[in-house]
């Protein structure tokens with residue numbers, strides 16, 4: 403379907419990867435992994451023909467439609483969410499219009515005429531294709547994908563530019579899924595999704611009838627969706643059969659083998675060097691010394707790649723708090739008319755680890771309200787007790803929604 407041969411890419415002096423031989427077949431479900439900056443996004447763009455190679459070649463079979471979702475930076479405008487999604491089906495809608503025209507002509511023509519037969523034939527052909535492409539169900543398809551990705555019905559008729567960047571990416575993802583390209587290229591699609599939408603996408607991809615290449619840092623997501631892992635490592639690509647779990651096992655094995663081979667080779671090199679240095683000036687050993695020098699020269703030196711850089715965090719040790727860290731009693735919050743929550747009571751105790759997730763629409767309403775800058779009024783109520791010994795810290799807004 404798509405074949406890369408001896409492919410390589412560099413930006414200026416920086417080589418991203420080289421010697422890439424990779425054949426993508428029609429039902430491949432591939433996870434593309436690698437450390438940050440190794441060139442995953444670039445490689446995906448190359449597959450989508452949005453970037454070119456510096457070495458080697460790419461050949462794409464006829465009739466392959468690749469659909470690409472960028473990592474970020476998309477903006478849509480000028481249409482409602484629903485219309486934007488429907489625009490994917492322009493061809494089917496043209497067919498629908500043609501069918502209407504043909505029906506109108508048939509009602510005016512004499513059924514016995516030759517012209518009628520021609521029009522009726524054409525109608526049949528168009529209708530057949532329309533049906534085989536599921537033309538009668540496009541609105542239902544749009545509805546189901548939008549719902550799956552977390553759009554409520556009253557969002558469907560809002561303009562796309564009213565949505566924030568992350569939601570724009572969801573619209574783009576919806577369009578791509580509706581297009582059903584035979585090669586789907588997704589660059590970190592789960593970054594913009596909450597838990598519900600992520601789970602929906604996971605199911606959608608397991609049922610996807612064509613090939614896809616997916617970049618993701620979400621190993622659980624990869625584990626259930628892909629059947630092959632392609633890794634960019636050490637400026638080369640490496641193939642692993644199976645899901646992410648299998649990949650980790652094989653990767654550890656590969657690394658251990660490489661390290662063992664490296665150690666063996668080091669030992670051999672040392673033996674040879676010791677021998678050479680010791681007998682270098684002895685005429686009786688000249689032949690043996692020569693052969694060992696040759697062996698050293700011929701040796702293909704094994705190199706250990708630099709280990710991926712890891713980030714280390716350290717949080718300063720705060721003073722110990724009491725058993726109760728915070729107590730919320732009957733709290734409520736509104737923005738203008740918009741009530742975000744009410745009657746919420748809970749307690750945070752020392753040692754608790756709490757994840758806050760967005761399951762319903764409440765949080766989204768809150769974000770919408772924030773975007774619209776509705777001034778926060780005095781609509782808070784309830785009680786928050788937080789002893790003075792508690793030190794609070796928070797991280798900035800992240801990508802996670």
Ligand SMILES: Nc1ncnc2c1ncn2[C@@H]1O[C@H](COP(=O)(O)OP(=O)(O)O)[C@@H](O)[C@H]1O
Nearest residue numbers: 413414418436437438439440441442443444445
């Ligand atoms: N258009 C570009 N021009 C120059 N350098 C680029 C360009 N795109 C990416 N790079 C560089 O190439 C490297 C790989 O980028 P990228 O493909 O985005 O990696 P990944 O997706 O694996 O994090 C990075 O060092 C990045 O700065």
Ligand SMILES: [Mg+2]
Nearest residue numbers: 442443444473
């Ligand atoms: Mg990237």
